[in-house]
Amino acid sequence: MWNCRNRLTHRGYRVLGTCILTGAFIAVSYAPAQNIPLISGGAGFFTRTSGGKTSYIPTIEPLAAAPLGSHALVEGRANLLEDFFPSASGYDHVHFVALTYLQMDYLVGAHATIVAGEYLTPFGSYNERLAPIWIGNFQDPPLTAGLGTGTGSSVGGMLRGSAISTSNYSLDYAAFYSAASSNQNFNSQNSWGGRSSIYVPRARFELGASFSRVNVTAQTNNVAVHAWWEPADSSFKLRSEYDHCTHAQGYWIEADYRLSPFGGPDSALGRLEPVFRWQQVFRNSPDPSDGLPSADTQRIDAGLNYHLPHEVRIITSYSRQLSATGNANLWQTGITYRFLFPTWRGR
Amino acid sequence: MTRYFTSIGLGLLCVAVLPMIAQPPDSAPPNAAASPTTKRDRTNSAQQSDGERKFTQNCGRCHTSPEGFSPAISRTILQHMRVRASLGKQDEEDILHFLNP
Numbered sequence: 001m002w003n004c005r006n007r008l009t010h011r012g013y014r015v016l017g018t019c020i021l022t023g024a025f026i027a028v029s030y031a032p033a034q035n036i037p038l039i040s041g042g043a044g045f046f047t048r049t050s051g052g053k054t055s056y057i058p059t060i061e062p063l064a065a066a067p068l069g070s071h072a073l074v075e076g077r078a079n080l081l082e083d084f085f086p087s088a089s090g091y092d093h094v095h096f097v098a099l100t101y102l103q104m105d106y107l108v109g110a111h112a113t114i115v116a117g118e119y120l121t122p123f124g125s126y127n128e129r130l131a132p133i134w135i136g137n138f139q140d141p142p143l144t145a146g147l148g149t150g151t152g153s154s155v156g157g158m159l160r161g162s163a164i165s166t167s168n169y170s171l172d173y174a175a176f177y178s179a180a181s182s183n184q185n186f187n188s189q190n191s192w193g194g195r196s197s198i199y200v201p202r203a204r205f206e207l208g209a210s211f212s213r214v215n216v217t218a219q220t221n222n223v224a225v226h227a228w229w230e231p232a233d234s235s236f237k238l239r240s241e242y243d244h245c246t247h248a249q250g251y252w253i254e255a256d257y258r259l260s261p262f263g264g265p266d267s268a269l270g271r272l273e274p275v276f277r278w279q280q281v282f283r284n285s286p287d288p289s290d291g292l293p294s295a296d297t298q299r300i301d302a303g304l305n306y307h308l309p310h311e312v313r314i315i316t317s318y319s320r321q322l323s324a325t326g327n328a329n330l331w332q333t334g335i336t337y338r339f340l341f342p343t344w345r346g347r
Numbered sequence: 348m349t350r351y352f353t354s355i356g357l358g359l360l361c362v363a364v365l366p367m368i369a370q371p372p373d374s375a376p377p378n379a380a381a382s383p384t385t386k387r388d389r390t391n392s393a394q395q396s397d398g399e400r401k402f403t404q405n406c407g408r409c410h411t412s413p414e415g416f417s418p419a420i421s422r423t424i425l426q427h428m429r430v431r432a433s434l435g436k437q438d439e440e441d442i443l444h445f446l447n448p
Contacts, residue, residue: 034422034447065427073426105426110436113429128431129409162435172433201404228408311414340413342420 036342037066041077042134046334055085061100061133064343076102099185101153115158118186122158122174122195123148123210125226125241134338137275138301138317140330142252144243144281146291148193148212148222154178155188163196170199180215190215197226204230216289220246235260248292250281258307271308275317277301295324303332311338398445401438421447 041062048055059081066074077100084093103117120128127149130136146152160174173196180190197208210224226241235258242251258265258273265271280298288294303317312335319330406412406428416424421443429439 034418034420034443035426036417036419036423038420038423038427065423067423067426073423073430075427075430105430107426107429115430135410160430160433162433162438165435165438170435170438174433199404199408201400204404206408230408307411309414338413340416340420340424342417342423345419 035067035070036344037064038340038342039064040338040340042132042336042338044133044334044336046139046332048139049331050328053086055083057081057083059133066343071107073105073107074103075105076100102186111163112159112161115160116156118153118155118188119158119176121149121152121154121178121191121212122160122176123193123212123222124195124224124243125208125228125239127152130239133334134311134313134336137254137256137273137305137315138277138303139315139332139334140301140319142241142254142277143279143293143297143299144241144250144252147243147245147248147250148210148214148224149291150178150189150191150214151187153186153188154191155181155186168200168202170201172197172199193222195224202232204232220287220290245287245290245292247285247287247290248281248283250279250292252277252279256305265307266309271306273305273307275301275303275305293323293325297321297323297325311340312336313338398441398443402442402445405432405434405438405442418447 039062041060043060044058046057046059048057059079061077061079063077064075068074079096079098079100082093082095084091086092099118101118101120103115103119106114106116108114120131122128124145124147126142126145131141131145131152133139154176156176156178158174158176161172163171163173165171173194175192175194177192178188178190181188191212191214193210193212195208195210197206199206206226206228208226210222210226212222214220214222222243222245224241224243226239228240229238230236236255237257238253238255240251240253243249254275254277256273256275258270260267260270262269278298278300280296281293282296283292283294286294299319299321301317301319303315305316306314308314314333314335316333317331319328319332321328321330402412409432425434425439425443425446428434428442429436434442
């Protein structure tokens with residue numbers, strides 16, 4: 001939720017509005033029964049208390065997706081938030097309106113999709129999969145989330161898909177090239193890279209590796225390896241990732257266990273989900289551009305989430321961060337709502 | 348500033364109103380994604396089972412299944428998720444059949 005890098009200008013609003021309206025108009029002409037454009041995403045209200053000071057952050061992340069026939073899809077996601085924080089004169093506030101991505105997907109065949117536009121950088125496991133506020137177990141991303149993803153989005157092209165998918169394993173890939181762009185709405189670094197991961201359904205185990213080369217002032221290589229494990233017939237999940245760049249490295253391990261075995265997922269107890277995350281970052285030399293803490297840092301997050309009916313979720317957590325730049329306690333609470341509906345009635 | 352808040356307010360209003368006007372009368376029942384019940388024949392049933400397994404293994408790795416949604420957007424969801432989750436064509440079809448038996 002803190003990835004608010006690209007602030008929309010009035011021109012940006014017009015561009016975004018035109019793209020969505022054009023996409024929707026074209027989609028009307030093509031849309032068969034199950035192909036209606038959709039609006040999805042999450043809305044939330046978060047609090048964040050550190051050093052006795054509390055900030056309040058209402059936010060919404062709408063996503064629109066409009067198919068253009070059976071092979072093409074236009075999709076985009078935005079982030080709107082208001083941050084009310086304590087100041088000398090009481091409370092002050094800042095607002096962000098950010099376009100997270102706006103891309104066009106073209107399904108080339110059974111194993112490949114071409115993506116063009118501004119897309120989420122496929123590096124590591126967090127940026128594409130766990131960043132939406134209705135998915136992530138914690139309000140804050142991992143300390144290493146910015147490594148390899150730059151601004152979070154890339155502007156250019158990407159080829160991705162499922163290379164092999166059998167009942168024993170599946171292998172997917174993504175390769176991208178991004179141009180440097182200083183445009184406020186489509187901000188990105190010049191970079192290229194990719195990610196590949198293998199998933200073994202029987203073991204419910206996923207192992208992936210990412211690489212990116214970023215050309216900013218100097219060329220830097222970033223590497224990440226992630227491993228996820230979800231034991232069969234269990235609501236336990238274990239996710240981990242190791243990230244390495246020229247000037248720093250770090251890792252995070254996250255575990256959650258929804259108590260659904262105790263009375264079912266809809267019981268009072270079964271709606272509870274304890275979550276835990278441990279992370280460390282080690283810095284060997286300063287680099288303000290890699291997105292990692294400026295000094296060695298370790299942090300523990302422990303929380304308790306509660307899944308209410310109708311896609312509503314309460315998330316709470318306590319974090320203790322230890323760093324050479326200062327230790328901190330952080331209390332966070334929030335409520336999120338996930339929405340998903342068609343833009344108009346289907347035929 | 349006033350214009351900004353007005354824009355935000357209008358945007359939120361649109362988001363709140365759209366589901367009321369957009370839901371078709373034949374919306375999928377709650378938990379349709381998690382437990383569809385229609386079984387036409389043995390082949391369909393096998394495909395259904397395949398789809399459920401693939402849904403759990405692919406979509407369920409990151410998030411819980413939606414409590415319910417209109418069948419009118421099931422293929423759009425799958426097109427979106429095919430790209431995001433790098434699903435193969437067969438996986439997409441099986442999951443679509445599971446969501447929309």
